Every structure is written in C-alpha cells, then in structure tokens.
Amino acid sequence: MHDQSDTKNLSVGAWTKRCYFAGRALMDERLRPFDLGSTQWYVLWYLVNNGPSVQRDLGRALELERATLSGIIATLVRKDLVAQTADGDDQRQRLLTLTATGEALWRRLPDLSFIHDAAFGGISEADLATTIRVLKSATERLQTLLRKD
Amino acid sequence: MHDQSDTKNLSVGAWTKRCYFAGRALMDERLRPFDLGSTQWYVLWYLVNNGPSVQRDLGRALELERATLSGIIATLVRKDLVAQTADGDDQRQRLLTLTATGEALWRRLPDLSFIHDAAFGGISEADLATTIRVLKSATERLQTLLRKD
DNA sequence: ACTCATTCGTTTGCTACCTAACGATAATTG
DNA sequence: CAATTATCGTTAGGTAGCAAACGAATGAGT
Structure with a gap:
C-alpha cells in the first residue's frame, strides 16, 4: 500500500483503471468460494434475468467478444451450469440455457x-x-x- | 455497435469498465505494429523515465502483482528490450535495465x-x-x- | 440456381491479471 | 546466535480479454 502522495497526481484514466480493478477484485473475492469468475457470474446473471438466449444476443448485450464468450461458455458448460444447444432456426447459432445445477448455484450466490x-x-x-x-x-x-x- | 438506448441506463461502474477497455483497446491497437502490449509499454515508460530500477519498486509504482510483473519482465527480456540482473545489495532483488534495443524501440514508438x-x-x-x-x-x-x- | 458476402462460433496464439505455493534471502525476535 | 518471520521473484494454474483465421450456414444479389 502506498501512501496518499503516490496517488495524488493520477490521471482520470489512471483512476478509471484502479476503480475498475478494485470492483473486479472484490467481485472475484466474493465469488471465489463458489468457483466462479466475475464474467461467468455476469453470464449467469443474464440468463437468470432473460431466460434462454441465443449466444450472439447474449454476447452483444454483455459486450463480450465472440472469442471471449466462446471460452467462457465452454467453461460454464464444463461446470454444468449452462447448456448449449443448436438453435432450430439457424444452425449457426447456439441457444444457451441455465441448467438446474446453474439455477441452484445462482440461489446460493451472494x-x-x-x-x-x-x-x-x-x-x-x-x-x-x-x-x-x-x-x-x-x-x-x-x-x-x-x-x- | 448498439444504439444509444442500450447504454442509457448503464451504471457508473459499467461506464468505468467501458472507458477503461476503450482506452486499452486504442493503446493496444497503436502498439500492435511494434509487437508490444500496453503493460509492456508501461514498464518501458517507467524505465525510460526512472532509469534502472529494482523490480519490486517498479511493480509497486505501477501497481502490478509480483506474478503478473514476473511474466511481463520475462517477455520483455525474451524480446531483448529489458535486461534483468541480480541486485548486488540484496540477492532477492532483480535490477531492471532498458537495453539498447529497448531504447531504440522507445524512440520509434508513437x-x-x-x-x-x-x-x-x-x-x-x-x-x-x-x-x-x-x-x-x-x-x-x-x-x-x-x-x- | 449460382456466386459472393455476411454471420456465427470455434480455434489458435497471445497479453494481462490474479491466487497460492515454493525456494532463497534478509530482517526481526528472543 | 538460532529460530522465526518477512520479502522477493518464479512457477503453476486459472480467468479474462482480444486479433486473426477458419469452416459451416445463411443472406443478398443477379
């Protein structure tokens, strides 16, 4: 921890970074006992609030890059918190659904x-x-x- | 890109995140041609402005975790932009110095x-x-x- | 009906961040 | 002086972010 004088001349940009990381650190700390990352939580939050969703729609809503989301979904599927199925209408799209395990976890999350x-x-x-x-x-x-x- | 109405109700926290990532994206874009990440640039910036520095001091000044910094220094050493030597006084510490290659790159950076x-x-x-x-x-x-x- | 462009999701490769643990070294304590 | 604690940097393992490329599917245009 540095004393106040070290942060005196930080720019807006620097404070933006520090603030973002502080919030993320706190979120990660509280989620760690549940083996969940903050962006994983964000995805579950979206599915809880919006119901089953097309992956691309979710990605746009949460402003996540396709490559990033693909990896996060893979992790949530591996953890059996989310199910990923083909969308009947458009075979390029995937439908994401909260599993029963995912719902149970959500109820336990702080x-x-x-x-x-x-x-x-x-x-x-x-x-x-x-x-x-x-x-x-x-x-x-x-x-x-x-x-x- | 979503229209304005999608961002209307974003919180301070959400804007903090977006602003941070926007700045980072721009920095990464401008540095990409030089094969340099934004935090790698930050380390070079520190060494240019402060001269040879003890790794721990640099880490504290830039608010980087020891593990994070260790990896970034390894990358900069591999790129021959930074030299890492033992500090004579305290064998636990490493001294970081900008190399001639690093100085030349710094002069070319935007x-x-x-x-x-x-x-x-x-x-x-x-x-x-x-x-x-x-x-x-x-x-x-x-x-x-x-x-x- | 065919060609071309676009979209979707994944994969590859990379940077960045973090916790936890470890080994080596230095500082502190009794 | 010996034992204990703290510090430094690395390693391992993980999450998160992103560019670029790819293949498959769909949409647009002729």
Whole structure:
C-alpha cells in the first residue's frame, strides 16, 4: 500500500483503471468460494434475468467478444451450469440455457449488487451524473479513434 | 455497435469498465505494429523515465502483482528490450535495465499521451475534478472491503 | 440456381491479471 | 546466535480479454 502522495497526481484514466480493478477484485473475492469468475457470474446473471438466449444476443448485450464468450461458455458448460444447444432456426447459432445445477448455484450466490452501492452510495446525484457524462464522452471519443471495421 | 438506448441506463461502474477497455483497446491497437502490449509499454515508460530500477519498486509504482510483473519482465527480456540482473545489495532483488534495443524501440514508438488528451481534452477542470473524486472515493471504499493481508 | 458476402462460433496464439505455493534471502525476535 | 518471520521473484494454474483465421450456414444479389 502506498501512501496518499503516490496517488495524488493520477490521471482520470489512471483512476478509471484502479476503480475498475478494485470492483473486479472484490467481485472475484466474493465469488471465489463458489468457483466462479466475475464474467461467468455476469453470464449467469443474464440468463437468470432473460431466460434462454441465443449466444450472439447474449454476447452483444454483455459486450463480450465472440472469442471471449466462446471460452467462457465452454467453461460454464464444463461446470454444468449452462447448456448449449443448436438453435432450430439457424444452425449457426447456439441457444444457451441455465441448467438446474446453474439455477441452484445462482440461489446460493451472494447478492453482489451491494458492490455498486458500497462504491458509489451516498455520492450526490449531480456528481454521479457528471462522472457518467465524463466517462461516456471519453469512451465514445476513444471508440471513434479506434479503427472499426 | 448498439444504439444509444442500450447504454442509457448503464451504471457508473459499467461506464468505468467501458472507458477503461476503450482506452486499452486504442493503446493496444497503436502498439500492435511494434509487437508490444500496453503493460509492456508501461514498464518501458517507467524505465525510460526512472532509469534502472529494482523490480519490486517498479511493480509497486505501477501497481502490478509480483506474478503478473514476473511474466511481463520475462517477455520483455525474451524480446531483448529489458535486461534483468541480480541486485548486488540484496540477492532477492532483480535490477531492471532498458537495453539498447529497448531504447531504440522507445524512440520509434508513437507518443501515446495523446490518448488521454483525446479522451478527456476540453472537459472542464471542475468536471474532471469531480470525476476523479468520485472514482477515487469508490476505489478506496472497495479496497477497504477487500480483505487485505 | 449460382456466386459472393455476411454471420456465427470455434480455434489458435497471445497479453494481462490474479491466487497460492515454493525456494532463497534478509530482517526481526528472543 | 538460532529460530522465526518477512520479502522477493518464479512457477503453476486459472480467468479474462482480444486479433486473426477458419469452416459451416445463411443472406443478398443477379
């Protein structure tokens, strides 16, 4: 742990990174006893809230690259938390379904929504709105600079 | 790409994640032609600015886990960009030095400081200060919740 | 009906991050 | 001075992210 003076001159970008990693670390810590990664949790969360979903739709909703998602789904299938079947309509697509094991695990998982409250609770709506505006603007500018195909 | 309505209700945490990944993606894109990862660049940046450094000091300064840094240094040594020697005083420690090849590469690398300006340039000092305050506060609260040894 | 373009998911290869454990070395304690 | 604790860096094993390429299936255009 470094003292305050080490972080005094960190940029917005640096704080964005630190904040993201702090939230992720806490999530990973709480999920570790359940042998679940934070993105694995995110996928289960989506299936619990949206029901069986086409893999591509889920990937778009959670903003996960196809290669990334493919690996995560493989892990969840191996853990028998998710079932992956062919979609009848379009043989290119896969349908993802929460298994009974997955549902049982979900019921045992701690509620992680406290993390966001713990991080940002009590901060004024105005300050939160400003932060969102700044991060949103920055994200969009950066994505504009990325050469998208 | 999803339309605006998909991002309307994203939380601060979600925007923090998106912003971080957008910056990282841009950095990785610009560095790819030089066969350099963004954290590898960060290590070179530190050595250029601070001179030869003890590995642990560098790790602390850049907030990298020992295992993470060990792997990154191994990659930079394999690429002959960094030399890793024993520190005379303390045989547990390693001294990291930029090689001539590393210095030559650094001179050829594009200046990436534009990324921060591109992301946050033109935003009022007050808004930036608010964003930093919010992210800093959130980070510290999350780190407090993490069980640190 | 055929050709070409696009989409979907996987695989390969890589970077980055992290926990836990280990061995070697140094610091601390009694 | 010996025993214990702490530190440093590596290794093992895992999660997560991404680019690029591939094959199979579907859609678009003629």
